[in-house]
Amino acid sequence: MKISIRQFLPGVLIAFGFTLTFAALAQEALPPPPPQAAEATAADVTPAVPSEPAVRRLDAAPTDPATVDATTAKPEAEKNAPRGKKKSSIRLGKMQAAGHGTDRISVGHDANLAAGDSADAVVAVIGSATSAGSVADSVVAVIGNARATGAVGDSVVAVLGSVYVDGKVGDAVVAVMGDVELGPKAEVGGDVVAIGGKITRAPTAIVRGKEQNVALPGEFGHIEGLHAWFRQCLLKARPLAFGPNLGWAWLVALTALGLYVFMALLFPRGAEKCLGTLETRPGYSILTALLSVLAAPVLIVLLAITGVGLFVVPFLVVGMLVASLFGKAVILGWMGRRITRLAGDGSLNHIALAVLLGGMLVLGLYLVPVVGFIVFNLLAWIGMGVVIYTLILGMKREKPVPVAAAAANVSPAEPPLVAGMAAGMAGAGAVAEDPVSSPFTAPVPPVATPPPMVSAATLPRAGFWIRTAALLIDLVLVAVVTSLAHLHRDGAFMMLLLAAYGAAMWRLRGTTIGGIVCGLKVVRIDNREIDWTTAIVRGLGCFLSLAVAGLGFIWVAFDDEKQSWHDKIAGTTVVRVPKGMSLV
Numbered sequence: 001m002k003i004s005i006r007q008f009l010p011g012v013l014i015a016f017g018f019t020l021t022f023a024a025l026a027q028e029a030l031p032p033p034p035p036q037a038a039e040a041t042a043a044d045v046t047p048a049v050p051s052e053p054a055v056r057r058l059d060a061a062p063t064d065p066a067t068v069d070a071t072t073a074k075p076e077a078e079k080n081a082p083r084g085k086k087k088s089s090i091r092l093g094k095m096q097a098a099g100h101g102t103d104r105i106s107v108g109h110d111a112n113l114a115a116g117d118s119a120d121a122v123v124a125v126i127g128s129a130t131s132a133g134s135v136a137d138s139v140v141a142v143i144g145n146a147r148a149t150g151a152v153g154d155s156v157v158a159v160l161g162s163v164y165v166d167g168k169v170g171d172a173v174v175a176v177m178g179d180v181e182l183g184p185k186a187e188v189g190g191d192v193v194a195i196g197g198k199i200t201r202a203p204t205a206i207v208r209g210k211e212q213n214v215a216l217p218g219e220f221g222h223i224e225g226l227h228a229w230f231r232q233c234l235l236k237a238r239p240l241a242f243g244p245n246l247g248w249a250w251l252v253a254l255t256a257l258g259l260y261v262f263m264a265l266l267f268p269r270g271a272e273k274c275l276g277t278l279e280t281r282p283g284y285s286i287l288t289a290l291l292s293v294l295a296a297p298v299l300i301v302l303l304a305i306t307g308v309g310l311f312v313v314p315f316l317v318v319g320m321l322v323a324s325l326f327g328k329a330v331i332l333g334w335m336g337r338r339i340t341r342l343a344g345d346g347s348l349n350h351i352a353l354a355v356l357l358g359g360m361l362v363l364g365l366y367l368v369p370v371v372g373f374i375v376f377n378l379l380a381w382i383g384m385g386v387v388i389y390t391l392i393l394g395m396k397r398e399k400p401v402p403v404a405a406a407a408a409n410v411s412p413a414e415p416p417l418v419a420g421m422a423a424g425m426a427g428a429g430a431v432a433e434d435p436v437s438s439p440f441t442a443p444v445p446p447v448a449t450p451p452p453m454v455s456a457a458t459l460p461r462a463g464f465w466i467r468t469a470a471l472l473i474d475l476v477l478v479a480v481v482t483s484l485a486h487l488h489r490d491g492a493f494m495m496l497l498l499a500a501y502g503a504a505m506w507r508l509r510g511t512t513i514g515g516i517v518c519g520l521k522v523v524r525i526d527n528r529e530i531d532w533t534t535a536i537v538r539g540l541g542c543f544l545s546l547a548v549a550g551l552g553f554i555w556v557a558f559d560d561e562k563q564s565w566h567d568k569i570a571g572t573t574v575v576r577v578p579k580g581m582s583l584v
Contacts, residue, residue: 110124129147145158152165180193183202186206191210191212194212227245233246237370238367239376240253242367264354311494312475328383332359340354467553478494495543503538507534521574538570545566
């Protein structure tokens with residue numbers, strides 16, 4: 001049912017009118033006196049004595065007219081005053097009587113309360129909170145220090161900052177990632193907690209609760225560097241900046257750059273392949289990055305719903321992280337290649353040097369406000385898209401069948417020999433006859449074409465995605481069997497059981513159930529039969545491929561021979577079997 005604006009507007013006006021009416025009735029029911037009533041004396045009040053007994057509420061205590069306090073009387077001026085003015089004067093009187101003003105709240109700078117002043121609360125976000133006066137509630141500093149030398153009714157808290165107290169605090173004193181110092185006049189009614197810092201207490205300080213010091217390893221208790229990074233970098237939307245206490249941020253950035261250069265040195269061929277994908281197909285790479293960012297959360301949620309997905313999700317997250325890091329190295333290499341290509345195709349054109357030069361350029365961009373954070377996020381997203389799209393392209397590339405090897409497995413046919421004999425007889429003067437009906441030619445039986453031999457040389461190698469699909473099928477199968485058998489299902493046991501299942505199936509059938517579904521077979525490079533030693537070595541090699549964030553399995557997409565790390569260890573590979581060939 002559609003509701004138009006004309007139908008909706010009257011309802012809004014009616015609701016607004018009812019709201020105003022109820023607000024007016026609520027104001028009329030408030031009887032507190034104005035500030036002027038406090039100056040009146042009992043002699044000035046002349047209560048009217050009714051001739052008839054007054055009707056009072058049963059839950060109210062009887063009042064004697066002679067003992068009526070002057071502050072409870074209602075002067076005629078107040079009774080006859082307009083409702084709105086009477087309400088505002090009542091509120092102002094309450095604030096002045098309590099002695100508190102509005103809360104002292106600041107964002108991006110310090111919040112201060114001077115001595116002799118009072119407030120309900122003193123709060124500073126990304127700044128320090130200092131109070132020398134009277135605070136009814138709490139003194140709180142987020143990403144800053146908290147200092148209270150006056151009375152505080154509730155708590156004094158600092159998140160990513162330190163706390164100094166030299167007054168009376170009604171409840172707790174807490175510092176998260178900071179120190180707590182109690183002065184000689186400190187009196188704390190609750191606990192004193194320091195997380196990631198230390199507690200310093202004067203001998204005359206009083207703590208009625210417990211002291212809890214939660215220490216963290218390393219130098220995390222000294223957070224001056226974090227304060228400087230929040231103020232100089234985070235608030236200006238950039239990863240790096242020049243300034244005091246920011247040396248640790250530069251150390252982290254240079255360490256990450258060293259990791260990218262090391263990855264380029266360790267896997268130059270993979271980096272060059274991804275770099276070629278980015279240069280030849282930039283649009284598809286960016287589109288893959290966008291789809292990956294959008295689809296990854298949905299895929300993780302769908303996998304987490306199933307019991308098997310809980311085992312796959314950690315590897316998926318780690319794989320995406322590794323793809324993002326490796327892709328970032330590729331993007332840095334692409335940027336640095338714009339410089340190294342000026343020196344020609346010599347040693348200066350190495351991908352590792354290009355990554356180093358690109359990283360130095362990016363460090364300069366990190367110093368620019370707003371642009372620094374944009375560059376930081378785009379490098380990771382686009383880099384992950386480049387790596388994923390390179391894996392997709394690697395799935396489509398199949399190794400061609402060598403012609404010489406294919407011809408060696410085909411037996412020669414006999415009809416050319418028979419045709420040569422018939423031609424010789426025709427040259428000797430014989431009458432040429434139909435070779436089929438001639439009495440001189442023996443009938444030649446049809447020669448059946450032999451099926452292709454399951455060999456690494458004659459059949460195409462299997463790519464990354466088809467092998468991943470077969471592995472997922474085997475993983476689901478093992479998980480279902482262990483669930484039905486009520487076996488212990490932790491991660492280590494599942495991986496050990498999967499490796500044992502794979503080794504047994506490779507030895508007995510040359511493939512697994514997932515391989516049968518996907519048409520895959522494990523063969524040796526030398527075309528010999530897979531024995532128990534080869535199967536066990538390949539199964540144990542899977543743990544090595546999995547140990548480095550699954551990079552040994554992903555290596556299939558980059559390797560020219562379509563071999564994983566455990567394939568190279570065992571001397572095996574996986575081929576795609578033609579349709580119709582039985583694998584059972």
